[in-house]
Amino acid sequence: MAMFHPIDLGELFDFTLKVAIAFVLATAIGAERQYRQRSAGLRTNVLVAVGAASFVSLGMHLNGQAGASQIAAYVVSGIGFLGAGVIMKEGSHVWGLNTAATLWCSAAVGALCGVNLAAEAGVLTVAILAGNTLLRPLVNRINRTPMDEQSAEATYEVHVLTQAEHVGEVRDLLAEQLESASYPVREIEVSERSEDVTELAATLVSTAVHPEEMDAVVAALEASPLISHASWSSSTAD
Structure with missing residues (x-):
């Protein structure tokens, strides 16, 4: 019994392309996080994305669409443990929720690449970057608005x-x-x-x-x- 299957150049190219797309898209996400000195920066986001792409691609290789669905479900739940590691709480103050959410979205980018949905992964990448950059001025403006203690939930x-x-x-x-x-x-x-x-x-x-x-x-x-x-x-x- 052979330890390794013969290399299929077509499948190898397909896998390499998936990982490469996940790598490039996650680099864009991670670069923005690294620039803002977040705990999960460039390398973490890239590793999450290419790992998700690899696992989902493996599931598809072993059991087609059903295998990809099963692996994707595990990726969604498993990334929660990684995200929990960047969340810190002190009293009523919580930090790292946005970083954890970004990691979760990076995993989704990788999973989309793993099932050959590169265009959808690109759209999600744009949405993640927009959420972390374009919405920042609005967040800052809202935070500077005096809070009405009688109506605000706090x-x-x-x-x-x-x-x-x-x-x-x-x-x-x-x-x-x-x-x-x-x-x-x-x-x-x-x-x-x-x-x-x-x-x-x-x-x-x-x-x-x-x-x-x-x-x-x-x-x-x-x-x-x-x-x-x-x-x-x-x-x-x-």
């Missing part, structure tokens, strides 16, 4: 500082004050600022608030002798 947090020995009492007081103002608490995170100072951050269930009401809650909290400082903040990073 993540709201109330922060208080206290001494370590009063954490339990302050936690109850924080929850009580917010509940009485009809702002239920989703969770309260406790973190040590120093040996003597502990911060409690209460994340609200609400996605919209009245600033005056939140200011009143903060003022009531600061009136407590157990709390040295209180404040509230909003974020739309999610």
